[in-house]
Amino acid sequence: MDAHVMDGRPADDSRRPGIDGATELFGILGNPVAHSLSPAIYNLFFQAAGENRVYVPLQTEPAELDTVFEALKKLRFVGFNVTSPFKHAVTRHLDRLEGVAAELGCVNTISREGETWIGHNTDGEGLAGFLESLPEIELSKRDVVLLGAGNAARAIFRALLARRPGSLTVVNRSRAKFEEPFFRRHSGEPGVGYVGLDGGESEEPIARSNLVVNATSYGLGGRQELAAPPFPGLGRLAPGTVVVDTNYSPGRQTALLQRLPAGVRAYDGRGMLLHLAGEAYRIWTGHRPDLGAAARLLGVP
Numbered sequence: 001m002d003a004h005v006m007d008g009r010p011a012d013d014s015r016r017p018g019i020d021g022a023t024e025l026f027g028i029l030g031n032p033v034a035h036s037l038s039p040a041i042y043n044l045f046f047q048a049a050g051e052n053r054v055y056v057p058l059q060t061e062p063a064e065l066d067t068v069f070e071a072l073k074k075l076r077f078v079g080f081n082v083t084s085p086f087k088h089a090v091t092r093h094l095d096r097l098e099g100v101a102a103e104l105g106c107v108n109t110i111s112r113e114g115e116t117w118i119g120h121n122t123d124g125e126g127l128a129g130f131l132e133s134l135p136e137i138e139l140s141k142r143d144v145v146l147l148g149a150g151n152a153a154r155a156i157f158r159a160l161l162a163r164r165p166g167s168l169t170v171v172n173r174s175r176a177k178f179e180e181p182f183f184r185r186h187s188g189e190p191g192v193g194y195v196g197l198d199g200g201e202s203e204e205p206i207a208r209s210n211l212v213v214n215a216t217s218y219g220l221g222g223r224q225e226l227a228a229p230p231f232p233g234l235g236r237l238a239p240g241t242v243v244v245d246t247n248y249s250p251g252r253q254t255a256l257l258q259r260l261p262a263g264v265r266a267y268d269g270r271g272m273l274l275h276l277a278g279e280a281y282r283i284w285t286g287h288r289p290d291l292g293a294a295a296r297l298l299g300v301p
Helices: 038-049 062-073 089-093 100-104 123-133 151-162 175-179 181-186 204-208 232-236 270-285 292-298
Strands: 024-030 053-059 077-082 109-113 116-120 143-147 167-172 192-196 211-214 242-245 265-267
Touching: 024 038, 024 062, 038 053, 038 270, 038 292, 062 077, 062 089, 077 270, 089 116, 100 151, 109 270, 123 151, 123 242, 123 270, 143 151, 143 204, 151 167, 151 181, 167 175, 167 204, 175 181, 175 192, 204 232, 270 292
Parallel strands: 024 053, 024 077, 143 167, 143 211, 167 192, 211 242, 242 265
Antiparallel strands: 077 109, 109 116
16 A cells, blocks of 8 residues: 555654664655655654654666665665555565565565565555454454455455454456455355456445445546446445545545445545554564554544
8 A cells, every 4th residue: 555645744853863873764665656655654653752763755766676675775774665566576675475475475565684674565454453443343243345356455355354254255347356366265264255247246245235445446546536436336335334445535535435325434545554554663663653643644533
């Protein structure tokens, strides 16, 4: 998940330690990252803890990834976030992948242990952490529909499945995705179901659900903003259903959230962004951050 397209920045830098020869370096590696909110979030974490650490954007051209990353490894960098287009390509520079990152071959967080570089994927824990922070959510009583079958959706699927929801149905436009090894491995899990809309399967699981997570790219901008939603069953959701869109837009609801029926409780991707940042911080430092200042910056409940 990228930390993009918001203008907020920390208003008070007075508690941040000065940068010196002992300052530990962190950054976000991607293209583009000029408008990433990650530096604001992590520097607030470091500031709140009084830590001598700083986080910077590292915009990199795709053709220069190998040279840039190998150079960064020789500096005082302790960890990175990784965003598009490098989540797969950067893995060739790592010594090992952990958890769901190893299963997917896709990372968004990199940590360092001595001279060993380790890849992680915090998308699933970020989404699950946000859901668990909402007082109205008790996952064991939720019939969850997950829209999409890409790498972010797969990380979210794993995290939700570990928390044993009432049921978990993955809905994707193409059923062919469910023939891939990842989904075949989990097809026998209790309460797990797959729906491929290209085969004419019913969208009834969407309408019956009481928690929907959108992990597709719908609503990211351009012509998609004007197109009809790819999942018409969303128009039949009952009042009180919770919908979380992993995307977000500056100053307005995403296209998907704008099209929901009255009474649905809608959240965009800022909450997930906050909690996946908290998980990356834990990986790097060994302890949880104070989320308060960053939550206020993002406008997250």
